[in-house]
Amino acid sequence: MGSFNIQGGNELHGEIIPQGAKNEALQVICGVLLTSDPVTINNVPQIRDVVKLIQLLEDMGVKVDRLNAHDYRFTANNVNLSYLETKSFKEQASALRGSVMVLGPMLGRFGIAKLPKPGGDKIGRRRLDTHFIGFQKLGAKFNFDHKNSFYSVTATKLKGQYMLLEEASVTGTANIVMAAVLAEGITQIYNAACEPYLQQLCKMLVGMGAKIKGIGSNMLIVEGIEELHGTNHTVLPDMIEIGSFIGLAAMTQSALTIKNVKFQELGIIPKIFGRMGIQMHLEGDDIVIPQQDHYEIDSYIDGSIMTISDAPWPGFTPDLLSIVLVVATQAKGTVLVHQKMFESRLFFVDKLIEMGAQIILCDPHRATVIGLDRKSPLRGINMTSPDIRAGVSLLIAALSAKGTSVIHNVEQIDRGYQYIDERLNAIGAVIERKD
Numbered sequence: 545m546g547s548f549n550i551q552g553g554n555e556l557h558g559e560i561i562p563q564g565a566k567n568e569a570l571q572v573i574c575g576v577l578l579t580s581d582p583v584t585i586n587n588v589p590q591i592r593d594v595v596k597l598i599q600l601l602e603d604m605g606v607k608v609d610r611l612n613a614h615d616y617r618f619t620a621n622n623v624n625l626s627y628l629e630t631k632s633f634k635e636q637a638s639a640l641r642g643s644v645m646v647l648g649p650m651l652g653r654f655g656i657a658k659l660p661k662p663g664g665d666k667i668g669r670r671r672l673d674t675h676f677i678g679f680q681k682l683g684a685k686f687n688f689d690h691k692n693s694f695y696s697v698t699a700t701k702l703k704g705q706y707m708l709l710e711e712a713s714v715t716g717t718a719n720i721v722m723a724a725v726l727a728e729g730i731t732q733i734y735n736a737a738c739e740p741y742l743q744q745l746c747k748m749l750v751g752m753g754a755k756i757k758g759i760g761s762n763m764l765i766v767e768g769i770e771e772l773h774g775t776n777h778t779v780l781p782d783m784i785e786i787g788s789f790i791g792l793a794a795m796t797q798s799a800l801t802i803k804n805v806k807f808q809e810l811g812i813i814p815k816i817f818g819r820m821g822i823q824m825h826l827e828g829d830d831i832v833i834p835q836q837d838h839y840e841i842d843s844y845i846d847g848s849i850m851t852i853s854d855a856p857w858p859g860f861t862p863d864l865l866s867i868v869l870v871v872a873t874q875a876k877g878t879v880l881v882h883q884k885m886f887e888s889r890l891f892f893v894d895k896l897i898e899m900g901a902q903i904i905l906c907d908p909h910r911a912t913v914i915g916l917d918r919k920s921p922l923r924g925i926n927m928t929s930p931d932i933r934a935g936v937s938l939l940i941a942a943l944s945a946k947g948t949s950v951i952h953n954v955e956q957i958d959r960g961y962q963y964i965d966e967r968l969n970a971i972g973a974v975i976e977r978k979d
Contacts, residue, residue: 546954548965551974552924552945555835556798558971562786562805563589563962564614564779568741570642571718572748572777573597573618576606577649578722579752580621581774588614588779592959593640600636600643603627623650628658634694638662644715647675648722651684651697661693674709674716681707682720682727704729704768712737712762712856718745725754727768736764739857740809744780751775781806784863785961786831787813788936791867792968793833794822795874795944800971802831811858819850820871820879841877841915849912853882862886866937869893873901873922874944875915882910892934895927899945924949932960939964943973 564587573594576583588594590613598616602608605624609617627633637643638660650657676686676697684699704727709716717737722745724731736742738760746759752775755767786805793800794817807814807826814824814831821839824831843850854862862885869881873896883889890911893903899922902914924947929935935957942949951957954977957964965975 545952546958547978548939548942548951548954549976549978550924550939550942550949550951552942552947552949553921554796554943554972554974556793556796556800556943556968556972559801559803560789560967560971561803562781562789563591565589565741565744565782566591566594566784566960567714568744568779569594570597571645571715571741571745572779573601574642574645574649575722575745575748575752576618577601577620577623577646578653578725578749579772579774580619581772582617582619583752583774584611584615584617584776586615586776586778587781588616589782590614590962592955593642596636596640597642600633600646603632603636623654625654625656628656634660644672644675645719647679647695647697648719651679651699652702652723652726655700656696656698658694658696661695672716674711674713675719678707678709678716678720678733679723681705682723682731684723702727702768704731704766706732707734709733709735711735714739714742717764718742721746721749721756721764721766724766724768725749725756725772726770727766729768731766731768733764733766734762736762737856738762740780740783740811744777748775748777751777780809783810783813784861784933786810787817787864788867788940788961790814790817790822790824790831790833791871792940792943794820794836794839794871795940797835797837798833798972799835800833801827802833804829805831807831812860813864816852816860816864816868817871819852820868821875821877822871838917839875841872841875841879843877849878849880851880851882854885862889863933865889866892866933867940869903869911869913870896870937870941872913872915873903873941874918876917878912878914880910880912884909889931889934892930892938895925895938896922896941898925898927899923899941921946923947926950926952928952929954929956932956936961936964943968
């Protein structure tokens, strides 16, 4: 288990370039299974989950050519369906959450898809009902082997249907869309997710010849076609990493420039951090954050305490609530952080309290943060990263703290942030990796 030794209290400075979006990459990489033609994907982040997914596809028979550090060409003209029955497939697919995205394209193109219960962050229940109910609506037969925790779906020919999703699941919507693009007839998906990741997947599929209307809305209309062809696709910069860097600049009192952010795709994220009191402005497509000694949390018009909560797009992404919570610890003012979508994502606040933060954990979903206004800096401690987003939040807290901190289980952070120690050290951080 790897660790970070972090010397806190250093002011950072300079420019940083966000990586390709993790959540988009996991979707579009699985999308290559829909065609036998080559598909080139650019700006692929070199993070643990993505690298593992690429290896899984390669072991399934997809030819993978790494063109340079972040660009790949995938050719799925020789997919080995029998590999789905192997012990190796079960071990690989169960080790990462992103493996769930192979279901839709495999079902759509080959009429069969299997998957062990996928891994990922331990952040509460993450049900897959939306995926499988959608497949069943398209005509697939579903089976779950309780003894071996193995899912399977099969279909002779999928047929388009109208469906109203019970939840606007991003991965659920993506899987249903990928199954529907090769189905017979028209599929209407209402209450569809419309996150930029899903929009990007749809745009890539359209580039492959798919017929999809309503991209960016909560009603997707997919007209099935016989086959798809190859395309060239570029992954967006990771909006979660961009939000993390905004919070990092505020917490460490640093002046940072975040390069090439695709600002129009960030939605409400800059506004939420602005309401936390963080100053920033746009220069071209770069977010420039000046050095701030203090920042003050906004309140509602009537003077009541502001609540920041997560919601499906275009609401605020749940992946950045842990960053908001950490940023609030050194702000002036009070905020209620309401994590609606996951049950266990706030359980890392005990580490922040041990570091000196004033936080009341109201229940598994809500935490009230009373900002210290830098009158009392956080102090370095020894801690363990429970998941990707909590891990990077603790890293930001440690970089702002007085003294030395140790974070164990940094493999969790590596799952979502590429070379994060090297990139932050390049702008003034002091992080030493211990394996």
